[in-house]
Amino acid sequence: MNINKICFFSFIVITFLILFNSLVLESKTTNELNIYSGRKSFLIEPLINEFKKNNKEIKINIITGKEDAFIERLKLEGVNTKADILLTTDVARLTRAKKNNLFRKVDSEILEKNIPLKFRSKENDWFGLSVRSRPIIYSNERVNVNKLNNYESLSDEIWKSKICMRSSNNVYNQSLISYMILNLGEKKTEKWIRELVKNFSRKPSGGDRDQIRAIASGQCDITVANTYYLANMLVSKNEKDRKAAKKVAVFWPNQNTFGAHINLSGAGIIKYTKNYKNAVLFLEFLSSKIGQEIYTKKINEYSIRNDVKPSKIVTKFGEFKAYDLNLEEIGKEINKSIKLSSKHGWR
Numbered sequence: 001m002n003i004n005k006i007c008f009f010s011f012i013v014i015t016f017l018i019l020f021n022s023l024v025l026e027s028k029t030t031n032e033l034n035i036y037s038g039r040k041s042f043l044i045e046p047l048i049n050e051f052k053k054n055n056k057e058i059k060i061n062i063i064t065g066k067e068d069a070f071i072e073r074l075k076l077e078g079v080n081t082k083a084d085i086l087l088t089t090d091v092a093r094l095t096r097a098k099k100n101n102l103f104r105k106v107d108s109e110i111l112e113k114n115i116p117l118k119f120r121s122k123e124n125d126w127f128g129l130s131v132r133s134r135p136i137i138y139s140n141e142r143v144n145v146n147k148l149n150n151y152e153s154l155s156d157e158i159w160k161s162k163i164c165m166r167s168s169n170n171v172y173n174q175s176l177i178s179y180m181i182l183n184l185g186e187k188k189t190e191k192w193i194r195e196l197v198k199n200f201s202r203k204p205s206g207g208d209r210d211q212i213r214a215i216a217s218g219q220c221d222i223t224v225a226n227t228y229y230l231a232n233m234l235v236s237k238n239e240k241d242r243k244a245a246k247k248v249a250v251f252w253p254n255q256n257t258f259g260a261h262i263n264l265s266g267a268g269i270i271k272y273t274k275n276y277k278n279a280v281l282f283l284e285f286l287s288s289k290i291g292q293e294i295y296t297k298k299i300n301e302y303s304i305r306n307d308v309k310p311s312k313i314v315t316k317f318g319e320f321k322a323y324d325l326n327l328e329e330i331g332k333e334i335n336k337s338i339k340l341s342s343k344h345g346w347r
């Protein structure tokens with residue numbers, strides 16, 4: 001072999017090694033999944049740990065934060081985003097992300113089978129992953145339960161200065177108002193808000209737990225809040241919260257009409273994902289029976305699946321008829337609901 005041939009041969013070998021190495025590195029760095037999560041890590045971690053058991057090779061990176069901020073961030077990042085999935089609560093946020101063109105359509109028979117149509121977008125670009133209910137919660141010491149009826153009747157004069165409500169700046173109440181608009185129409189909902197505000201015992205402040213605490217301390221008798229807050233207070237390490245939670249009870253409104261208001265947590269796959277397959281795999285896992293049992297047991301939400309029952313503590317709140325239409329419609333009415341609530345002083 002002359003020197004030229006040796007040089008050429010070495011060149012080929014070295015080139016091959018460089019290419020091979022970069023391919024291996026490439027596959028190592030791209031086998032990942034990047035999640036922007038509005039959901040807190042005490043829920044996400046057990047889900048990831050369970051998912052990892054069968055998907056050890058996927059490197060998962062999570063950034064947790066405020067959901068609306070993630071929507072803004074994704075808009076700015078555009079095609080350069082590293083995110084593959086946005087995990088968030090409330091159909092209003094899911095539809096907001098969709099409107100901003102942040103999600104891509106997903107083709108998965110498993111997701112379509114596991115998640116009923118009413119809990120996902122019609123275009124399959126976002127998927128509900130847990131159900132949260134928002135019934136009436138009342139003082140079991142001061143309220144005669146026979147006087148309770150539906151959300152509409154919370155505006156009756158008998159509840160003057162008896163009601164505590166979270167701010168309407170919060171998406172949970174915006175969605176509640178949207179649900180009222182869908183069922184009653186805009187005019188009747190406007191009248192309802194106008195009268196309801198007169199029954200507030202104080203300016204809206206604090207979160208759902210604070211409304212329950214306010215009932216327990218006697219500041220008001222009735223609120224509307226998500227059941228997982230009450231369930232989590234009942235099993236809280238904080239004795240004060242456990243005591244407060246025992247002073248209230250759940251009333252399921254609108255059982256003879258359109259069913260109690262429910263909402264979703266959910267997720268969409270980001271339009272510019274570079275890890276589509278991993279993202280689909282993860283959403284499929286979240287909708288699986290094992291994934292759903294983590295949702296019900298760890299945070300006391302309801303499952304999107306019929307074959308996963310609520311936690312023991314949530315079962316005690318009783319069975320109820322839930323609003324049964326596609327929840328995406330609620331997200332579409334949000335602008336009207338913001339307009340109505342601010343017009344009539346529900347801050």
Ligand code: FE
Pocket residue numbers: 089226
């Ligand atoms: Fe919440």
